[in-house]
Amino acid sequence: MGKFAQTFLNWEVMAQYAPKILEGFWVTVQLALAVVIAGIATGLVLALARSFRVKALNLLIVAFVDVLRAVPPLVLIIILYFALPTVGVRMSGFVSTWLALSAILASFAEEIFWAGMLAVPHGQWEAARSTGLSFLQAMRFVVLPQAVRITIPPLTNRTIAITKGTALGAVVAVGEILYQAQSAYSFSYNPSPLTLGAVAYLILFIPVVWFGRWVETRFAWKR
Amino acid sequence: METLITAFFNLGILRETAPYLWAGFKMSALLTLVVVPLGIAGGLAVALIARTAFRPLRWLVVFYVDFFRAFPPLVLLMFIAFGLPFTGLDLPAFVSVALAFFLNTSSYYGEIFRAGIESIPRGQFEAARSTGLGAAQTMAYVIVPQATRNVIPDLISNTLEVVKLTSIASVVALPELLYAARQAQSITYNATPIIAAGIIYLVCLWPLVRLLSRFEHRQIALH
Amino acid sequence: MILDVAGLHKSFGDLEVLKGIDLKVAERELVFVIGPSGSGKSTLLRCCNRLEEPTSGSIRVEGVDIMAPGVDINAVRRRIGMVFQSFNLYPHLNALGNVTLALRKVLKKAKAEADDIGMRALVRVGLGDKAKAYPNELSGGQQQRVAIARALALEPSIMLFDEPTSALDPELVGGVLAVMRQMRESGMTMVVVSHEMRFARGAADRVVFMDQGRVLEEGPPEKIFNEPEHARIKEFIASLNG
Ligand SMILES: Nc1ncnc2c1ncn2[C@@H]1O[C@H](COP(=O)(O)OP(=O)(O)O)[C@@H](O)[C@H]1O
Ligand SMILES: [Mg+2]
Numbered sequence: 001m002g003k004f005a006q007t008f009l010n011w012e013v014m015a016q017y018a019p020k021i022l023e024g025f026w027v028t029v030q031l032a033l034a035v036v037i038a039g040i041a042t043g044l045v046l047a048l049a050r051s052f053r054v055k056a057l058n059l060l061i062v063a064f065v066d067v068l069r070a071v072p073p074l075v076l077i078i079i080l081y082f083a084l085p086t087v088g089v090r091m092s093g094f095v096s097t098w099l100a101l102s103a104i105l106a107s108f109a110e111e112i113f114w115a116g117m118l119a120v121p122h123g124q125w126e127a128a129r130s131t132g133l134s135f136l137q138a139m140r141f142v143v144l145p146q147a148v149r150i151t152i153p154p155l156t157n158r159t160i161a162i163t164k165g166t167a168l169g170a171v172v173a174v175g176e177i178l179y180q181a182q183s184a185y186s187f188s189y190n191p192s193p194l195t196l197g198a199v200a201y202l203i204l205f206i207p208v209v210w211f212g213r214w215v216e217t218r219f220a221w222k223r
Numbered sequence: 224m225e226t227l228i229t230a231f232f233n234l235g236i237l238r239e240t241a242p243y244l245w246a247g248f249k250m251s252a253l254l255t256l257v258v259v260p261l262g263i264a265g266g267l268a269v270a271l272i273a274r275t276a277f278r279p280l281r282w283l284v285v286f287y288v289d290f291f292r293a294f295p296p297l298v299l300l301m302f303i304a305f306g307l308p309f310t311g312l313d314l315p316a317f318v319s320v321a322l323a324f325f326l327n328t329s330s331y332y333g334e335i336f337r338a339g340i341e342s343i344p345r346g347q348f349e350a351a352r353s354t355g356l357g358a359a360q361t362m363a364y365v366i367v368p369q370a371t372r373n374v375i376p377d378l379i380s381n382t383l384e385v386v387k388l389t390s391i392a393s394v395v396a397l398p399e400l401l402y403a404a405r406q407a408q409s410i411t412y413n414a415t416p417i418i419a420a421g422i423i424y425l426v427c428l429w430p431l432v433r434l435l436s437r438f439e440h441r442q443i444a445l446h
Numbered sequence: 447m448i449l450d451v452a453g454l455h456k457s458f459g460d461l462e463v464l465k466g467i468d469l470k471v472a473e474r475e476l477v478f479v480i481g482p483s484g485s486g487k488s489t490l491l492r493c494c495n496r497l498e499e500p501t502s503g504s505i506r507v508e509g510v511d512i513m514a515p516g517v518d519i520n521a522v523r524r525r526i527g528m529v530f531q532s533f534n535l536y537p538h539l540n541a542l543g544n545v546t547l548a549l550r551k552v553l554k555k556a557k558a559e560a561d562d563i564g565m566r567a568l569v570r571v572g573l574g575d576k577a578k579a580y581p582n583e584l585s586g587g588q589q590q591r592v593a594i595a596r597a598l599a600l601e602p603s604i605m606l607f608d609e610p611t612s613a614l615d616p617e618l619v620g621g622v623l624a625v626m627r628q629m630r631e632s633g634m635t636m637v638v639v640s641h642e643m644r645f646a647r648g649a650a651d652r653v654v655f656m657d658q659g660r661v662l663e664e665g666p667p668e669k670i671f672n673e674p675e676h677a678r679i680k681e682f683i684a685s686l687n688g
Binding site: 344346347349350351352353354355356357360364365368369372 | 492495497520521522523524526527528530532534535536537538547548551552593596597600
Binding site: 004007008065066067069070072073074076078079082083084086087111115161165167168171177178182185191194195197201202205206208210213 | 294298305394401408429
């Protein structure tokens with residue numbers, strides 16, 4: 001047990017690298033927030049664009065969504081970071097990770113928003129309008145509340161899953177938690193920084209997972 | 224255009240590196256074939272244990288699920304691949320990867336099965352028990368088949384994510400598709416192998432994406 | 447006695463739902479149970495095969511104390527057929543699959559034999575031609591008859607019916623009642639919770655009126671329906687007819 005603690009919970013090593021991990025923590029938070037904002041906003045815009053039902057545009061959107069759902073995030077990040085420079089397009093690890101994850105989140109969000117809009121039956125519109133509600137009132141009080149209920153739980157879960165992908169940034173030298181933990185590990189040749197990194201992720205994501213659970217029960221359909 | 228083709232779609236390079244990529248592809252396929260059934264079996268076990276009357280065991284399962292859902296899979300993988308050897312347990316890369324995936328995916332599959340089982344009305348348990356079927360028989364013959372059927376879209380969706388996730392094994396030098404592609408790139412100084420890997424993923428997974436998109440729209444339309 | 451319930455109490459938390467029920471059912475007897483909603487009728491039936499765990503009291507089925515420690519409850523349940531208001535057919539199995547599941551898994555019969563017994567049960571309820579149909583391809587009345595066949599196939603010594611026709615459209619009720627009547631004629635012991643007074647008048651040996659977790663009055667159908675001792679029962683029956 002003592003040896004185990006020496007190896008995985010070495011206070012000296014941890015104390016030495018804790019500031020680095022903390023630095024990584026904030027990078028992870030920034031990256032995650034940037035992904036969530038850009039991804040969801042883009043997804044919403046795409047879904048709205050799709051609702052105009054312009055054929056060519058819709059085809060383009062579906063193609064975008066399909067590609068981003070089929071190709072692994074790490075492959076995208078590596079293409080952005082390692083392949084694009086060979087044709088003269090250079091971006092930092094942070095930007096390539098942000099771009100890849102945002103695009104992926106956008107594609108999922110688009111699908112979810114679009115499905116949510118389709119899900120509210122036409123009869124709901126008709127019933128609302130027949131009682132004298134205006135278009136906006138019907139949207140605000142009848143359609144949106146139902147669409148949101150459908151949208152929120154899957155969107156939350158997707159967002160959480162994709163946000164955890166920020167750890168992939170370590171592969172392209174983004175100074176986030178995992179990168180810091182890994183380089184500290186290779187300097188010290190002791191896995192304690194990895195433990196510290198793991199703890200940092202738990203501190204960050206356990207509340208997020210719980211939030212997701214709460215959302216799921218909060219918005220659960222009564223069947 | 225010319226530069227783009229030489230940089231990304233270079234047939235000469237592709238021909239030269241094809242054997243690498245093929246070997247990588249086979250490894251990815253093998254990994255998928257090991258990791259997906261394991262994860263599904265583990266997930267089913269998690270969901271069943273989550274229903275035992277023994278409370279501490281139920282709490283343990285909730286803890287297990289939340290814990291591993293909070294960890295970014297890459298963090299888990301690195302922790303296992305770099306940390307475990309310090310305990311004297313020097314697992315082959317393939318086994319470390321399989322272990323990390325088992326912990327991660329069984330949590331996700333577990334949540335899916337749990338939701339599926341919860342969606343089965345109480346009357347089904349009661350009808351089965353009233354004919355003398357035992358608790359385990361009721362689960363095996365009545366509840367789980369229905370639950371599985373109800374969550375097939377979610378199972379496919381999660382499986383898609385798992386297949387994509389296998390690409391992170393490249394980070395711990397398991398020679399799967401992405402790893403092979405990056406090796407090929409560093410040897411040839413050309414990004415074609417990476418682009419090819421992306422296209423291989425796209426071609427293999429696109430049918431699944433289409434299928435899911437169909438499921439998702441239908442499912443929501445049913446509400 | 448096939449069924450002998452004595453001093454049965456059941457509480458859900460602070461709510462006492464059954465407050466000391468005594469009920470004896472003899473072989474080949476049909477006991478009809480009525481009473482206002484919430485009076486504990488379903489709970490009583492469900493205690494009889496321990497789908498609900500009684501709080502206290504004793505329940506004997508064919509002389510066996512089903513509350514005794516170490517009793518094989520699955521063996522007991524197989525001797526007690528139960529039919530639910532909402533059918534509860536297994537949607538992933540066809541009619542024959544629904545009927546044969548317990549035959550194969552509880553009684554461990556080979557597939558051919560189970561299919562044979564299952565087919566006969568389906569024929570008995572008039573659905574020999576629907577063996578391959580899935581529940582969602584059957585009408586409510588047909589589903590309920592499959593559910594009856596599912597219980598019958600196990601050759602129970604007693605059948606419990608919990609409002610078997612309440613979820614059915616009026617025109618489908620007759621078919622289910624006809625099957626129940628025919629079971630009665632072939633000598634099945636039955637406890638039926640229902641509001642079908644006409645059926646009770648024709649088929650019941652005894653009517654039990656339950657109110658607020660107690661048996662308020664019991665007797666032959668003519669007595670309970672026409673001249674009950676309690677005004678409460680008169681009102682209730684009037685409300686059903688009105
Ligand atoms: N599982 C349960 N938990 C709590 N209360 C219950 C439960 N089942 C039934 N009850 C309550 O017990 C009472 C009797 O219910 P029930 O036996 O279904 O009556 P009936 O079938 O006569 O309508 C009702 O007040 C009901 O709310
Ligand atoms: Mg009832």
